[in-house]
Amino acid sequence: MSNIQPSNFTPPSEFELDTLRQEYFFLQTIIEDYNKQIWVIKALGITGTGAVIALALQQKQGLIVLLGSAIPVFFWVLESQWKHFQRGFYPRVIEIEEILLKDCKLRSPAIFGEWCRSFKRNTVSKRKGYVWDGLLNPSVFISYILEIVFLLLIWRFVTFT
Template identity: 65%
Template sequence: MSTPPSTESHSSPLDDFELDLLKQEYFFLQTTIEDYNKQIWIIKALGITGTSAVLGLMLKEKQNAITIAIMGCAIPIFFWILESQWKHFQRGFYPRIAQIESIFINTYGLLSPKIYGSWTYTFKRSPTPQHKGYLWDGLLNRSVCISYLLEIAFLLIMAAIAPNFAK
């Protein structure tokens, strides 16, 4: 009678070394992505601060509010472009994260870590984006453009109603 194959994993030192490298790379990439997020929040905060300064100037100089608002739209546009570049660079790390998670699952039979895979599943996002490139990954990325479009719209609306505010 033959003995059943052992269910214990017999990995070679090379497999263990490669797994350790993959784990280090995975968590390094996750940390790098989080560092980009921290910088992106700083960019957003600076953009909102600049927009607030324009709003204050519009309310002070009501007769020139429309001119100030139109010129002031340069601030959110500038920060929109800056943040979109950071988001585009950040998204360059996502394919490698997905690849490492796939290696963990398919090669090593691990169920975790799966930070990126879980996030894409929860938010119903595809690990491989439909569109690639700076325009889609950065400039028109929903998490980037919506806040700046709202800032621009807010400035223009406030410019239209600012002259009606009492002194």
Template identity: 65%
Template sequence: MSNPLPSQSQPKPLSEYELDLLKQEYFFLQNTIEDYNKQIWVIKALGITGTGGVLGLMLQQKPGASTIALIGCSIPIFFWILESQWKHFQRGFYPRVSEIEFILTNTHGFKTPGIYSSWSHTHKRTTNSKRKGYVWDGLLNRSVFISYVLELAFLVLIAALAPIIWK
């Protein structure tokens, strides 16, 4: 049996204290991610409410409905940018969650926790994003932009149809 050379690093087994800290960090990060999700849903709801307000204003001001709808497009754009920033910040926690899951499951043979890796596997997403940065993690994230693109398309469609509807 040979002793490893000092230059060869081997993972040191975690003490019970370190393992406990790692578990606490993991669940803290999961709670933080969930808190971001709650705020993201509030932002999304406010954006949709703003779009509803634009529709209400259009009904009151029928002659200028097209202009109101086009100006109202700024509301979903504003909330899109706001939500994309939150999503980008939220995604900053994912690599550490993935790393902790790897340490606990692969290094220590735990069966759990696997919240993030299980979700990634179910939705066929890699745990390490190929594209990084605000544009991909936030602005063009599918869970962020789809609702805002639909809102914008709806407002533009209503702006185009308003003169026909309210002759």
């Protein structure tokens, strides 16, 4: 959206502004709900990995650890799907913020834009799609890679001691 407005531009009515505000906060609530579910997924994955480690150390079986390495992979895929779905709401949030900030000259709400500015992130992803928004999103994959590496270290310990 540009700052140059056509001569026939009319600001939104109070009803339209109220509807935009409601939609904006509804979308923010949905995004936050996705975050809550993502934390549950992450916690379940870590719990499953911990159970595999405990069982492998108790039984002294390296095969348990190797088979248990599938747990973080499954949860990684699950979380990446949730993150991908969540990111589908971002373009509309950005659009509403631009309407309210630029067209209506309001100073708020600007939750997403301010977060991006604070953390020096672009509001629009350079890459799009499931692989980039979910699977290879650093907020998703780093913990699972660490779990897998830790499991492989445990496997080495159990197998070669």
